[in-house]
Amino acid sequence: MSAELISILVLVAVFVVATTRSLNMGVLSFAAAFGVGTLLAGMDEDAILAGFPGDLFVVLVGVTFLFGFARVNGTTDWLVHSALRLVGGRVVLIPWVIFGVAALMTGIGAVSPAAAAILAPVALRAARNYGIDPLLMGVLLVHGTQAGSFSMISVYGTTVNAVVAREGLAGNPAVLFLASLAVNLVVAAIAFVVLGGLRLPRTDVRVPSELEPDPTSARTSAPRAETRTATDGPGGVRDPAAGDEVPGIGASTGGGGADGRSDATSGTGPSGAPRLTPARATTLASLLVLVVGALVLDLDVGLTAITLGVLLSVVWRDTGRAAVNEITWSTVLLICGVLTYVSVLETMGTIDYAGEAVGNIGVPLLAALLFCYIGGVVSAFASSVGIMGALIPLAVPFLLTGAVGPVGMVTALAVSATVVDVSPFSTNGALVLANSAGFDRDLLFRRLLIYASIVVAVAPALIWLALVVPGFG
Template sequence: MPIELVALIGLLVVFAITTVLDVNMGAVAFVAAFAVGTLVAGVPVDEVITEGFPAELFLTLVGVTYLFAIARDNGTITWLTSAGVRMVRGRLVLVPWVMFVVTGLLAMAGAPLVAVIAVLAPVALEFARRYDIKPLLMGLMVVNGGAAGGLAPSSVLGSLSNAVVESNGLAIDPVLLFAGSLAFNLALGVTGFVLFGGLRLIGVRTAVPARVGVTGRGGVAVAEPPDEPEADAGLDRHRVATLTGLVVLAVGALAFEVNIGVLAMTVAVALSVARPSVGRQAVHQVAWPTVLLVCGTLTYVNLLQTLGTLDYLGRGVAAVGVPILGALIICGIGALGSAFASTIGMLGALIPLAVPLLGDSTLSATALITALAISSLVVDASPLSSTGALVVANTPAPQRDRVFRQLLVWGFSLIVIAPVVTCLAFVLPTS
């Protein structure tokens, strides 16, 4: 049996074990990476574990959750969410869509998508906690909003897709690429809004601060005041310092593309030095189980790339004689790979695979690349991708496991749904 196939079977075994037994998937994946990589494939253990470990994502998850734990503990995030509710005049139904639009605009402006999610996901999940909005809904609105703007000509992924296409002697319409992504992710946003509690927010208005427990007054639902301390007590020096740090994080990561993990850790350490008691408490609130889960699983996925499993699957595309079926397969590979690995990396690797398929058929290059890019991007909601992991890591601890499972189902459903729908909507009419 080819080692590429053995490695893929190993991943399925990891999923099976952790589905049946209550064991951290990341821990099992670390062991599987050693067993398959070193004992079976003969790859040195240093290369399997050390080089395969996603150090940048580890630092991002720890740094961001550490920083925002400090911001929650000193009341800064509560103050920000109260200000956000004032902005929409207490209409909770608008809150998820505000997050969708803001995330999309930042992605369109060229900000790295992981950085955008890292900055906005903690705020979105705090909204969910305080105002009884389902965290899955708020998380998906942030991720889908980023994906909606993520293929604009000015965005990182949009410009990359266009550059790779041009380097392979093809030409596509970047406006249609963006329009297709915007429409698909807007539809996903509406679907998530309907399925995960958005409709019950219609007509609900809240005072500031507010919490769960909705009562009717004069025909309009109004959320009752919370038991927790008054959120709008003003800005003391600790909140001002934290807000300054968050601005530094946003500007540094979004405008200057400074590593989000390093920057978040730096700001968190500075705030901890200024107020050590809050810093000590915040360390315990870092989402360590999620960090282990994501980093362990991605270490195994990196082994799949080292062993050439994805290339092994991709080579099968060339043997397909039916163009639309070949398009479906290549979009499926993009979706499967991006659910675990880098979307940028997957697009960079798979767009060249589409060239022979386009050369031997009447398929539209714009249609196929649009389907491939959307299929690869929307599965970032998976909790095993960097953006989905940030949503899980910033979910309140009591709901974290449930949100992880829900995002896993959502993301893995899109591995099947997105390629089928995009091929039917974009590729089939041009075949």
């Protein structure tokens, strides 16, 4: 058996072990990089670590640090509450508000599971209060988190764009973002109609304050959610790939006094609703500066986010210390570990080996479709960002042949690997289940599984048809 084939089998084993044994895929990837690089490729430590994506590390840490500041001082709570108040009593709009807020959160830097963890208690309580199908609410929540996940300053977006740049492929960040937004919006609209969204009442006599999170919900009852394994059944909220607790399931962050912490007198209004404090207003302004700096002034996203977070921390020291703990270290470790191992594979020639194997299929469009289905099926059980970090480099030799457009193919791979995150075995789907108190959780689990199976079976083919077949690139 060749060294190239062994290294590919090791990559497969990393995904399997991470998914079934609740271990961080990044840790496994670092170990695999060391073992394979040393034993099979004769590489020393310097050569192995040369593939560590330092630039991407800075982006991931900076963006999640700044968003963590917003979560700790209650800025995200204020955003959610303000959006829901705009709905008034129009029940039919509540799922779409959840979709929009989720897309906004991931678009400005939240990791998808963090946004889901923040919004799931609110969304599922609103579903109970207003008689909304929990599957409908959960589906729109998850697709909302994916709709904004590929913005130019988001974690997923910066990861894919960095991988594309490192591999020397043609990329188009705007196409990537708009394609994900469009696909998830269309899928959410279809689900909304099929699951009875159009039958929801246009008005309701209850006041918007009833949409606020239940203080006994999963998000406000304990500092951290229990980490469960992939076999724990409905309600488990672990990330099967990261093997760590999901960021954002902490104590309620509705405060915002002088130091940005919870303060019953300065962080909330008379009704208990979060209000716009100086800390929150400054945080919102910082997020806006990040967007303008990255998209208009072409500033480095990671360094800009870290700088803004540091400036906020100088003024609100306690919040700054807490925000450091909000950095999604498990995700950072996962991405950096996988990309380091992929770099070892490139040095060994495994990437070229895999590309030639795909090329031997003889029908480029069929090979492209196979890549999309691999991304979709694996991501339904494992890490979406991990599979993107591995599959895109493996597809590089195939893309360099010019048989398919690289922009369309990379975009199709990325969207196929994330649109399936509604699976109850993925972190986002599990978060919906974890916050479904008051509903039949076993029934919801089965319905989520059926819905995810349909998405896995249909979405990659339609995405391939829309993005790969026309030859964008």
